[in-house]
Amino acid sequence: MNSSNPGRLARLACAGALFALVSGSSVAQDADFSQLPIYREYRDQLAAQGWRPDAGFGLKLPSGKPLYRFPEVLCGPKICHARWMRSGTEKIVTLIRGDLTEDYRVSP
Numbered sequence: 001m002n003s004s005n006p007g008r009l010a011r012l013a014c015a016g017a018l019f020a021l022v023s024g025s026s027v028a029q030d031a032d033f034s035q036l037p038i039y040r041e042y043r044d045q046l047a048a049q050g051w052r053p054d055a056g057f058g059l060k061l062p063s064g065k066p067l068y069r070f071p072e073v074l075c076g077p078k079i080c081h082a083r084w085m086r087s088g089t090e091k092i093v094t095l096i097r098g099d100l101t102e103d104y105r106v107s108p
Helices: 006-030 039-048
Strands: 073-075 079-086 089-096
Touching: 039 079, 039 089
Parallel strands: none
Antiparallel strands: 073 079, 079 089
């Protein structure tokens, strides 16, 4: 094996990083998030504290309806971010998306 080949080293490094990423994500998928706060309830608490959801942050369907459950939320496959504003200050809340029927959970 010729380890001095930079291209081969780069491919091996990428393969190793991909393996670590995939291995870590399977653990996250099997984790129990049921003890984390439900975003719907946390959202009410933020509003009561004077925070306002940034309805322009999330994606919209052509009809104008939010793509996700809440207009302030932007999601990837498993993780979402919600953007809130208060007096010019931004607050980003990280969420765990779960399945289609599950509540979004507030990440620790």
